Each structure stands twice: as structure tokens, then as C-alpha cells.
Amino acid sequence: MRLPEFPFLPKDFIETEEGLIFAVVSYHPHEHKVGCFLRYVNDQNGWHKVDTEQANRLLERHHPDYLYYSNQFDATFHAVPVDRIICHHRPEERLQILMHQPAEDPLQQKLHKLITILQRYQVDIDAMGLTGSMLINQQKSTSDIDLVIYGRDAFHQCRQAIQTAIADNQLQKLDKTQMQENYQRRASELDYASFSWHEYRKYNKAMIDGSKFDIGMVCLIDELDIEHRHFLKQGIKTIQCRVTDDSRAFDFPARYQVDNAVTPELISFTHTYVGQVVKGEFIEVCGALECDASGTCRIVVGSSREARGEYIKVVDQK
Template structure:
């Protein structure tokens, strides 16, 4: 699953000796640096989670060497040299570690129960990992359980298992309070009812005994597209179009093919719009228009994690 020369995958965490933990967001090396975003900062009181704005401000002031501009993607993010990493937190190792030992807290009890439920529906748990706060043992009673699923087939099998387990009352749909919290955290441009409608049908998040969990996919090596084109941003654009291919809807980034000749591809770098639309649906998209040297263009939704002013929504179902 992991390449020996560059063993880093999205949803891994990497830690530096400066007391910084970054979430990996890229499959590939960027000049022997790992593409990532700062998520946790350590001080005398312990670890603290930071949002995008706080992370950028902190790095600008104290660690500008971790700020990175990609000419290929015409985007700024964070990048840590491989030789600056003191600990590589791997989701699949963390999950197996926790499953082999007695649960230390209520959230770990729920994790054990959740994995057992997924096994009931024939999910291959060797293809699963654990990311988020539990990956670095920073969970609270109110934390989510963030599962990583390696490979498309297992991911969709897991989505199906969640749907069946909800129907069998082993898991629960997000209640309105949880959905409101999800909505506020995502800071979506959609209104609450529209946001909720899209979220419920994805079957990539649910509740177990009052705690929210979600699943995120990481592609296997053979499932990846190698991107060699260089894109330049051309401003914000809004289009309406029909989805012609949703096979990569849950990838990172999510990719949708559409019937717009100028912008045949929609890409989302924010989890809010992963799995958002399905093949055959008529949709509206607002995002950053990008073009390569040949004039081929695409729309990118999620130029920041919060994707302010950008969205993807269904106008007409198939």
C-alpha cells in the first residue's frame, strides 16, 4: 500500500521536533517535502487544534520554512521536509494497536464496537485506519471517530455497510444537533436544509452511541492518476452542468466529470463536497477556474479548507 521511497499518504499525521503536527494531504513528494496542513500545536499546556487561519498565521510568524507554494497547482499549502519529521503517525497501525488492547476511554469502547459492526457486514478491517484526534491520542469525550478506508472497493463496501447498519438500528443517522454542528464546522455556503440533504445520502458518516464517526477514502497506488499539468487560476466562475462520471466522487481530491465543454472537470479539495453529486444529476458549481497551457480548464472547489464562497449542489436529480 505504501511506497518505500515516499511512505506518506493523505490522512497520515507527521510530527516535527518543534511541537507541530500536520495532517498529510498529498500522495506525492513536493521536492522531498510532504504536502500537508498544520493541525496541532504543542505548548506548555499540551496539544491544541488550530484552524487554517491560525495555522497560516503561526507558520508565517515562526516557521515560514513550512509554507509552500506549488507552481503545478497554483496553490499555497504547507510542506515539511522529510528530514524534519520525527514521528510518522500511520492510521492503519494506530487502529490495529487500539483493537489489540483494552479500551482506555468511552470513545475507544465505541471504536471497538463500530469495527465489530462493520465486520458483521463483511467489511475488510485490515483495509481500515484511524485518523483525526484518536491517531495522536488527543481525543475528548466529544470527539469524532475518523476512519480511513484504503481503496475504492472497500470504501464503497463500508458505505453500504453503514447504510444497512442504520436500517438495522445498529448505527444511527446524525441527529439534528449533530448535523447542525457539522454544518457550523464546515461553514458551508449552502443553507442548512440543502447541506443536510446532500450529507445524509452520502452514507459516509453516522452515529454510534451518541458519538459521530465518518469514513474517508485513500486511494491505492494503482487507483491514482498522475497529474503532470500545471494550472493557473483565472478567477471565480459559476456554471450549471450535468454530471457524466462520479467514479472518483469520494477521492481526495474529489473529481467529477461534467458535460461542460470549457470546464469538463470539477475538483474539490474540501471534504464538504466529497461525494456531493451523482452521475446524471444537473448541478450548480461555484469555484476557482483554472486553466493549463493547452487551454484545458477545470473548476476547483476548496481553494481553502473552509471553501468560503464556493460550493457544489444538486439542482435536479437524475
């Protein structure tokens, strides 16, 4: 699953000697650096989570060497040289450790119960990992359980398991309070009714005994496309189109093929719009127009984690 020469995958955490923990977001190195995003900072009060604005400001002021400009993507993002990493937190290893020891808090108890339920519906624990706060033992009673599923087939099997388990009342769909918190955290450009409608049908998040959990997919190496094209941003564009291929809707980044001749591909770098639309649906998209040297263009939604001013939404179903 991991390449010896570059063993880093999205959803991993990497830690530096300055007391910074980054979430890995890239499958491939960028000039011997790991593409990532700052998530946790250690100060006199211990570890605490930072949002996008806080993360960018902290790096700009104190650690500009962790900011990296990519010619390929015409964007600046966070990146850590491999030799600056003092600890590599791997989700699959963390899950195995926790599942083979007694639960130490209520959230770990719920994790044990959740994994048992998913296994009952034929989900393979060897294709799973644990990321988020539980990966670094920083969870609170109100924390989510963030699962990683490795490989497309395993991921969609897990989505189906969640849907069936909800129907069997083994798991619960997000209640209104949880969905509203999810909506506020994501800061989506959609109104609440539209946001929740799109979310409920994804089956990549649900609840167990009052706690929210979600699943995120990490592709296997042979499922990846190698991207060599260099794109330049051309401003913001809004289009309406029909989805022709949704097979990579839950990838990171999410990819959709559409019937627009100028911009036949949509990409989302924000989890808000992963799995957002289905093949055959007529949709509206607002995002950053990017073109390569050949004139091939695409629309990117999620130039920031919050994707302010950008969205993907269904206008008309099949």
C-alpha cells in the first residue's frame, strides 16, 4: 500500500520538532517535500487544533519555510521536507493498536463498537485506518471518529455497509444538531436545506451512540493518475452541465467528468464537495477556472479548505 521511497499518504499526520502536526494531503512528493496542511500546534497549553486562517498566519509569521509554491498547480500550500519530520503517524497502525487494547475512554469504546458493526457487514478492518484527533490521542468526548478506507472498492463497500446498518438501526443518520454543526464547520456556500440534502445521500458519515463518525477514501497506488500538467488560474467561472462520470467522486481530490466542451473536468479539493453529485444529474458549479499550456481547462472547487464563494450543487436529478 505504501511505497518505500515515499511512504506518505493522505490522512496521515506528520510531526515536526517545532511542535507542529500536519495532515498529509498529497500522494506524491513535491521536490522532496510532503504536501500537507497544518492542523495542530503544541504550545504551553498542550496540543490544540488550528483552522485554515490560523494555520496560514502562523506559518507566514514563524515558519515560512513550510510554505511551498507549486508551479504545477499555480498555488501556495503547506509542505514539509522529509528530513524535518520527527514522527509519522499512520492511520492503519493506530487503528490496529486501539482495537487490540482495552478502550481508555468513551470515544474509544464507541470506536470498538463501530468497527465490530462494520465487520458484521463484511467491511475488512485491514483496509481501514483511524485519522483525526484519535490518531494522535487528542480526542475529547465531543470529538468525531475519523476513519480512513484504503481503496475504492473497500470504500464503497463501507458506504453500503453504513447505509444498511442505518436501515437496520445499528447506526443512525446525523441528527439535526449534528448536521447543523457540520454545516457551520464546513461554511458551505449552499443554504442549509441544500447542504443537508446532498450530505444525507452520501453515506460517508453517520452516528454511533451520539457521536459522529465519517469515512474518507485513500486510493491505492495503482488507482492513481499521475498528473504532470501545469495549470494557470484564469479567474472564477460558473457553469451548468450534466455529470457524465462520477467514478472518482470520493477521491482526493474528487473528480467529475461533465458534458461541457470547454471544461470537461471538475475537481474539488475540499471534503464538502466530495461525493456531491451523481452521474446523470444536471448541476451548477462555481470555482476557479484553470487551463494548461494546451488550452485544456477545468474548474477547481476548493482553492481554500472552506471554498468560500465556490460550490457544486444539483440543479436537476436524472
